[in-house]
Amino acid sequence: MTTYSGSCHCGEVAFDVTNDLTAPIRCNCSFCRRRGAMLHRVKTGEFCLKKGKDGLSAYGSRDFSDHYFCRTCGIHVFTQVDRNGQRSVMVNLNCIDALNLDAMTPQVFDGANLI
Numbered sequence: 623m624t625t626y627s628g629s630c631h632c633g634e635v636a637f638d639v640t641n642d643l644t645a646p647i648r649c650n651c652s653f654c655r656r657r658g659a660m661l662h663r664v665k666t667g668e669f670c671l672k673k674g675k676d677g678l679s680a681y682g683s684r685d686f687s688d689h690y691f692c693r694t695c696g697i698h699v700f701t702q703v704d705r706n707g708q709r710s711v712m713v714n715l716n717c718i719d720a721l722n723l724d725a726m727t728p729q730v731f732d733g734a735n736l737i
């Protein structure tokens with residue numbers, strides 16, 4: 623497993639994620655289409671918010687997901703998902719400088735039709 627460091631644009635919010643990030647997704651729900659993020663689902667224990675907890679705001683577009691973004695620069699950093707008794711974190715891969723997103727082939731996640 624590799625540990626990657628990521629942050630919002632202004633640096634107020636920073637995190638580490640320990641996962642090889644080999645299964646990126648693009649979600650087609652109305653929120654994800656607008657923000658254009660490439661995401662990766664990880665276990666809650668694989669995501670560590672290092673800095674900026676107080677600088678985050680949450681936007682909940684569904685009752686099972688809270689999208690956290692930096693209050694200063696507005697960048698979405700991660701989404702906390704609690705669905706069907708399973709918790710996970712969707713990390714915005716665009717926040718990780720070490721990744722070459724152009725070399726990754728995301729699968730489409732059909733979030734638009736999630737009930």
Ligand SMILES: [Zn+2]
Pocket residue numbers: 630631632633634635692693694695696697
């Ligand atoms: Zn920021």
